[in-house]
Amino acid sequence: MELINLRVSAATTDSEKMQFIRFPWRVYKGDPYWVPPLIGDRKAMFDPKKNPSLEHMEVALFLASAFIKRVDTTLTPDMPLASLQSEVVGTIAAIINHRHNEFHNEQVGFFGFFECLNDPQVATALLDTACEWVAGRGMTAIRGPMNLSTNDECGLLVDGFDSSPMVMMTYNPPFYPVLVEQAGFHKAMDLFAYFMDFGEARDLGQLPTKLTRVAEKVRKRGEIRLRPIDMKDFDREVGRFKEVYNQAWEKNWGFVPMTEAEMDHLAQQLKQAIDPVLIWIAEVAQGPEAGRVIGVGLTVPDANVVLKHMNGRVNPLTILKALYYQRRIKAARVIALGVVEEWRGRGVDALLYYETARAALSKGYQRGEGSWILESNVMMNRALQMLGGRVYKTYRVYEKALV
Numbered sequence: 001m002e003l004i005n006l007r008v009s010a011a012t013t014d015s016e017k018m019q020f021i022r023f024p025w026r027v028y029k030g031d032p033y034w035v036p037p038l039i040g041d042r043k044a045m046f047d048p049k050k051n052p053s054l055e056h057m058e059v060a061l062f063l064a065s066a067f068i069k070r071v072d073t074t075l076t077p078d079m080p081l082a083s084l085q086s087e088v089v090g091t092i093a094a095i096i097n098h099r100h101n102e103f104h105n106e107q108v109g110f111f112g113f114f115e116c117l118n119d120p121q122v123a124t125a126l127l128d129t130a131c132e133w134v135a136g137r138g139m140t141a142i143r144g145p146m147n148l149s150t151n152d153e154c155g156l157l158v159d160g161f162d163s164s165p166m167v168m169m170t171y172n173p174p175f176y177p178v179l180v181e182q183a184g185f186h187k188a189m190d191l192f193a194y195f196m197d198f199g200e201a202r203d204l205g206q207l208p209t210k211l212t213r214v215a216e217k218v219r220k221r222g223e224i225r226l227r228p229i230d231m232k233d234f235d236r237e238v239g240r241f242k243e244v245y246n247q248a249w250e251k252n253w254g255f256v257p258m259t260e261a262e263m264d265h266l267a268q269q270l271k272q273a274i275d276p277v278l279i280w281i282a283e284v285a286q287g288p289e290a291g292r293v294i295g296v297g298l299t300v301p302d303a304n305v306v307l308k309h310m311n312g313r314v315n316p317l318t319i320l321k322a323l324y325y326q327r328r329i330k331a332a333r334v335i336a337l338g339v340v341e342e343w344r345g346r347g348v349d350a351l352l353y354y355e356t357a358r359a360a361l362s363k364g365y366q367r368g369e370g371s372w373i374l375e376s377n378v379m380m381n382r383a384l385q386m387l388g389g390r391v392y393k394t395y396r397v398y399e400k401a402l403v
Contacts (some may be wrong), residue, residue, distance in 0.1 A: 003089065006121060007097050008129045011091075017046060020061050020091050024115050024338045025099045025312070033051070033133055033164045034171055036312040038040040045148070052261035052340075053148055056099040058137070061113070064090035064122050079290065081399040090116030092126040094133040097149050100256045109134025109402075111144035116179070123179035127400075132279075135402040143169070143188055143399045151262065153190045155372065155395025156180065165274070166333040166369045167303045170191065170395065180398050188399035189253055192381065193371035194389030198361060207357055208388050215354035218347035224294070226355050229279040238267040240293045241282060248295070248338030253374055254397070260327075275304045277359040278332055282339070284346050295339040297352035299368075302331040331367040332360055337380075349383055357387070 013019045021042045028034035044050040046061065065088050065139065095110040111130040116122045134142050147153040153170045158177045165171040210297045218224060229237050246257045258266070273325045283297035310318040341350045360368065372395060 001121060002069040003084075003121065006066040006089070006125055008062050008064045008125050011063045016063060017043070017061060019088050020063055020113070022093050023063075023088050026088075027115050027117070031173075033161070035164055035308050036310070038307065038310065038314060039312040040314060052259060053151070055147060055261070055362055056259070058096040058098075059148065060094045060133055062092050062126065062260045063088050063131075064092075064095065064116065064126050066122075088127065089119070090114075090122045090126050092130050093148070094130040095144075095148055096134060096137055096139065096144060097146075097256065099255075099259075100149065103256060107140045108137060109137070109139035110140045110146040110149070111142060112147040114145050114156075114176070115181075118173070118175045120179055120182050124183045127180065127183040129183070131400065131402055140251065140403045141399055141401050143397055145397075149256050151256060151258055151266075151343045154399055158190075158394050158396045160193070162391030164204040164304060164308065166193075166331065166371065166394070167300060167307075168333070168335065169369075169393075170372060177396065180344075182358050183400075185398035185400045188224055189371035190375040191395040191397065192375060193369055193393035193395070194373065194384040194387075195388045195392040196370070196384075196387055197367040198357075198366055199369070207317055207354070207361075208386055209353055210386055211350055211357075214347050214350040218351045223284040223346070224351060225283045226280055227283070228359070229276050229281060230275075231276050234267075234271065237281070238263065241267075241296050241298070243293050244296045244340060245336070249336075249338045251341075253376060270300060271299055271300075275301050275332070275363065277363055278356060280352050280355050280359075282318055282352060293349045294343045295352055296336065297334065297356050299332050299334045299356050300328045301365075302333055302369075303329070305329045305331070329367055331369065332365050334368065334370045337370075342381070349379075350386075353383065353387055 011017050021039060025036065046059065048054040065086055068084050068089075093111055093112055093113040094110055097110060101107060105403060109130075111127065114126065131142055145154060145156055146171070153168060154178055154289045155170055157165075157170060157172050242260070242263050249255045250257065278299035278301070279353050281293055282299040284290050284292045284294060296364070305328060306322045309325050337352055353377070357368070370387070371387055373380045373384065389392060
């Protein structure tokens with residue numbers, strides 16, 4: 001296959017945006033590990049009326065297209081290009097997240113939704129376009145992939161291609177890291193996904209002895225009270241989660257505080273998929289701060305088991321498939337587990353992990369993933385290792401200087 005007249009252009013019309021959204025189906029055709037996103041969710045992500053993140057972002061979508069000469073095509077000097085087939089061969093989004101730059105005092109742009117055929121010419125053209133777009137708006141560096149920020153799917157899979165990703169995690173062909181690095185990008189940060197396998201056991205004896213011992217010690221002190229989320233009071237529970245989230249994560253690399261609208265939007269997205277027994281809230285149990293929320297643990301069932309069989313569509317047939325495969329979910333992902341700074345080092349995280357694991361085992365979950373964890377987050381890496389977790393997937397955020 002030979003690409004002729006490669007060009008990159010902005011996707012601005014509804015038709016072009018749909019080409020952008022649909023292109024991954026070509027890249028991943030026949031790949032047993034890819035999980036197709038819901039087309040409706042992708043459309044909503046790029047719609048300012050439906051995605052509150054776009055209130056503080058500038059996003060441009062680009063399509064790479066070319067005429068393709070295949071091995072069985074005979075090309076003559078007088079053959080018009082119109083006789084060949086022009087096809088989309090790659091996509092990329094260029095992003096400026098003003099909230100990120102204000103919070104970190106940086107002038108950084110981002111790229112995301114990077115998909116392309118295994119061709120360095122296509123990859124470089126796409127990445128150069130994103131670089132030029134953000135540089136033209138005063139940015140001094142570009143990072144990615146971010147779809148659209150660290151509060152969404154992010155990172156390029158660089159290790160662990162032998163299984164499907166869990167819910168809200170990314171997946172890509174093994175050749176993507178090579179293409180990105182050939183275009184002049186280098187590693188900025190690695191993100192780890194930890195895997196925990198408890199088999200079919202529902203016995204707490206399966207949990208690491210150290211975790212059990214620490215959790216019991218913290219419980220006996222009586223300083224902390226743990227409780228599951230109250231779904232009947234969902235909106236107020238979301239408010240309590242907000243109290244912790246921006247405090248607990250604010251010093252993490254790449255963190256961007258979520259707005260009220262973003263938090264509410266995420267909560268409504270997750271509400272349909274959560275299992276209430278997997279979400280825990282830690283509160284001060286006594287004294288003048290009694291009732292104050294100091295930690296949260298958010299774990300969700302691996303909905304990708306369902307999404308793999310929906311092929312991006314929501315219709316009567318795929319809904320029936322979803323109902324069937326929903327009963328076959330045996331894994332869950334710890335999306336967020338955080339403790340406010342002044343309560344760290346006092347076992348709150350161990351108690352949250354313990355109660356989450358206990359509840360998960362009692363409901364028949366057999367596997368868990370803790371992700372993603374910054375390679376630089378020593379405490380969280382130690383905690384997951386204490387749980388018996390092992391790094392089984394590594395995601396990488398890349399960076400390139402523009403000046």
